Amino acid sequence: MSSVMEGKAEALDNISDAELLGIDLENAYPVMKIEHCGQTPIKNHGKEGYYVDNTLHESDPVGDVRSLKRKHQAEQRFSPMDRFRRRHLSVTLLCEQSWCEMKVVFGLLRPLVKQKEMKKPEVKVGATIHLTRQLEIHDVVPIQVQSREDLEAIKLLNVMHMMSLLNEGQCVREFPVFGVLEGVFLMGVIDELSYNKGRELVLSELKTRKEMSLPGKAQVKGHHLQVGLYKLLFDGMVNGAVKRNDIIRHLKLQPKQVLGTGVLNHAGSMGVEEGSFGSLVDVVLKSLTSAKVSGIQHLSLEYIHQDSGVTIDTIHVECEEAVLRGELQDYFAYWTGQRGPRGVDIEDAWKCKLCPFEKSCQGGKDKTEACINVDPGKKPK
Numbered sequence: 001m002s003s004v005m006e007g008k009a010e011a012l013d014n015i016s017d018a019e020l021l022g023i024d025l026e027n028a029y030p031v032m033k034i035e036h037c038g039q040t041p042i043k044n045h046g047k048e049g050y051y052v053d054n055t056l057h058e059s060d061p062v063g064d065v066r067s068l069k070r071k072h073q074a075e076q077r078f079s080p081m082d083r084f085r086r087r088h089l090s091v092t093l094l095c096e097q098s099w100c101e102m103k104v105v106f107g108l109l110r111p112l113v114k115q116k117e118m119k120k121p122e123v124k125v126g127a128t129i130h131l132t133r134q135l136e137i138h139d140v141v142p143i144q145v146q147s148r149e150d151l152e153a154i155k156l157l158n159v160m161h162m163m164s165l166l167n168e169g170q171c172v173r174e175f176p177v178f179g180v181l182e183g184v185f186l187m188g189v190i191d192e193l194s195y196n197k198g199r200e201l202v203l204s205e206l207k208t209r210k211e212m213s214l215p216g217k218a219q220v221k222g223h224h225l226q227v228g229l230y231k232l233l234f235d236g237m238v239n240g241a242v243k244r245n246d247i248i249r250h251l252k253l254q255p256k257q258v259l260g261t262g263v264l265n266h267a268g269s270m271g272v273e274e275g276s277f278g279s280l281v282d283v284v285l286k287s288l289t290s291a292k293v294s295g296i297q298h299l300s301l302e303y304i305h306q307d308s309g310v311t312i313d314t315i316h317v318e319c320e321e322a323v324l325r326g327e328l329q330d331y332f333a334y335w336t337g338q339r340g341p342r343g344v345d346i347e348d349a350w351k352c353k354l355c356p357f358e359k360s361c362q363g364g365k366d367k368t369e370a371c372i373n374v375d376p377g378k379k380p381k
Helices: 004-013 061-075 091-099 101-109 111-117 121-137 148-167 217-238 244-250 261-269 277-289 321-335 346-354 362-373
Strands: 040-044 047-052 055-057 172-181 184-195 201-209 298-305 311-317
Touching: 091 101, 091 184, 091 217, 091 321, 101 111, 121 172, 121 184, 121 201, 148 172, 148 261, 148 277, 172 217, 172 244, 184 217, 201 217, 217 277, 217 298, 217 311, 217 321, 244 277
Parallel strands: 201 298
Antiparallel strands: 040 047, 047 055, 172 184, 184 201, 298 311
């Protein structure tokens, strides 16, 4: 079992580039609050009542609780995708899910707690390193946007521009990827794509470490999942698996929406004269399938030390598509409402001591207590 000290380093370093650079725009949309039906008697300034989700109720508790139960039951008819208003899932979110599903759920219910974690010094250093690398080969161009279609149009234009660079044999960084996997629309951002001496396309994912050591098994699992999903998405894009209707329907965008002036000017500078979002989608998807790039041949994870910038090691990752899709189906089963969220296994109960939601997660409490009380000579079930 990993120690708490080792686990703490993993928990802080388990941050994807998408989080560091703030490009998961879906997180800007409001999250629907889920009410729970538990009740606890209280006394407050002489008034009798009960709390439900930290709200004091002074009316008839029996009638109110029945009403809340009906509301709760009604919400259960909707999947987490619906309740949390997720048009798509991010690769980053699935990597967090591989660490602990309950932490993901609490993070969506209490976004302010998650935002506080993102302000930790280790996270800010990692963000700076990622941004510095991006600016080594790319310029950042400010573009004014007026709609969600404008936001997605910028991503598409970035894809088109970077594909032209790949066609010329150049290296690109922060490459947006997207597509439908196992019925769910997934989005992410690849750290780097470049060619090796054999002209094979290599995906390199940068991971920064506070400690001069490689991560433990629990975190490596999420890293392998991340690069594997990036490969599936990228290969699908260049092989024509992504369809126009996938983008329009899953993201609930308007194909006839006229693009804003800032986006039109930027598109014009690239030689693209399309005026509506739908027509731009057609042009970009065509450019992907007509590119000379057939797919990603190699996957690698580069771990560097935050303080010194020294490369700790570069790990090559094998991707077994059948295994990866099986994992995806299991993760998606929660999001599509086929099962409830799962906490960590008892052998990973050390994660709970590092989690900001430990006091709120009964499953985490139970596993931590079981882990503490277990006979050291016996293996936990």
